[in-house]
Amino acid sequence: MPVKVGDIAPDFTLPSQNGTLVSLKDFRGKPVVLYFYPKDDTPGCTAESCAFRDRYEVFQAAGAEIIGISGDSSESHQKFATKYQLPFTLLSDKGDKVRKLYGATTAFGFLPGRVTYILDKDGVVRYIFDSMLNFQGHVESALKTLQRLSSS
Numbered sequence: 001m002p003v004k005v006g007d008i009a010p011d012f013t014l015p016s017q018n019g020t021l022v023s024l025k026d027f028r029g030k031p032v033v034l035y036f037y038p039k040d041d042t043p044g045c046t047a048e049s050c051a052f053r054d055r056y057e058v059f060q061a062a063g064a065e066i067i068g069i070s071g072d073s074s075e076s077h078q079k080f081a082t083k084y085q086l087p088f089t090l091l092s093d094k095g096d097k098v099r100k101l102y103g104a105t106t107a108f109g110f111l112p113g114r115v116t117y118i119l120d121k122d123g124v125v126r127y128i129f130d131s132m133l134n135f136q137g138h139v140e141s142a143l144k145t146l147q148r149l150s151s152s
Contacts, residue, residue: 002103005128009034009119012098014069014091017077022067022091028123031064031149033142035116036104040072040080040090048114048135053086055139062146063121069093071112107132114138118145 066088077090105113127145
């Protein structure tokens with residue numbers, strides 16, 4: 001069953017770009033923007049990740065953490081984060097186990113899809129944005145959702 005709005009986000013532990021293990025539960029108490037993307041250093045994934053980077057201070061001001069997840073290795077994530085000065089956590093989901101746990105879609109039936117989940121401070125999924133090509137839409141919808149959550 002795919003994760004839906006209103007569900008508690010399933011916990012997981014994955015290695016980061018620094019090789020340290022990171023668990024979703026470590027972020028309870030603050031909103032989380034969890035975005036699944038297909039592959040490091042590809043045009044679309046670079047555009048999306050850099051869009052999150054460019055608005056990072058706004059996300060931080062909202063108290064939110066950004067976490068990117070793909071099937072690439074920690075080493076690949078480290079190179080990607082360094083090359084584009086990405087200030088947030090990238091997690092390595094070898095075998096796409098967490099992607100499958102969340103039910104994050106595939107594109108064209110075979111490519112890992114691009115899906116963003118907005119979690120509130122209690123770990124409840126409040127919004128899901130699924131678009132392979134609207135890179136900026138992932139960032140804008142995340143910000144709008146966080147603003148809505150902070151005003152309620």
